[in-house]
Each structure stands twice: as C-alpha cells, then as structure tokens.
Amino acid sequence: MPSRNGETYMFTFEAVREKAPNASGVYSIYTPERWVYVGESDDVKQSLFRLLNAEGAAMNRFGPLSFSVELAPAAERKAIQQALVAEFEPACLAA
Numbered sequence: 001m002p003s004r005n006g007e008t009y010m011f012t013f014e015a016v017r018e019k020a021p022n023a024s025g026v027y028s029i030y031t032p033e034r035w036v037y038v039g040e041s042d043d044v045k046q047s048l049f050r051l052l053n054a055e056g057a058a059m060n061r062f063g064p065l066s067f068s069v070e071l072a073p074a075a076e077r078k079a080i081q082q083a084l085v086a087e088f089e090p091a092c093l094a095a
Contacts, residue, residue: 011065013052020045025071026080028090029059035088036062040077044069058092 009015011029025044029037029051036059041047048067051059059065072080085093
C-alpha cells in the first residue's frame, strides 16, 4: 500500500532516519492488509519520529508497520491527506 511515488519502508527509527525527508508532505503508515494512519506535516521526518516515540500509540496494535511519503507543498497537504483518508479509511484518524 505505498504512496503514489511507490517507495515504502519499514516503520523503524533507522528507516525514518535514513529515508524520511525533513520536508513538507503527506505520510501513510500501513500493514500489508490495512491502512493504519495518514498524516501531513511541514517536517515529515520529525512527525514520524514523534509517532515512533509515542507511548501506547494506538497504531502499535497492528504489528509490523511500513510507511511511505509523498512530498507536497503546504497548500496541498491537507487536501491530499483528506483524499487518502476518504479512499483508504485508515484505522487511526489524525487528531
């Protein structure tokens, strides 16, 4: 279930450190069977680290997770996020 750019990575500290950009974009977290979360941020790497560090995060119950990123300007992020949420109905919704 990768993003439209086709790149997907394991949702681990090492992969986020090496692959996630410090840039504006939309990110998806998922398993092979289910979309778990779709977020948007002006710094994707920072947001993914924040999710990895969240104790008791609801998404942890889904087991091994992957993530993908789609770079997007700030003015377009929310619309992309909303479209992905409407299409894929992730298990955890953004606050």
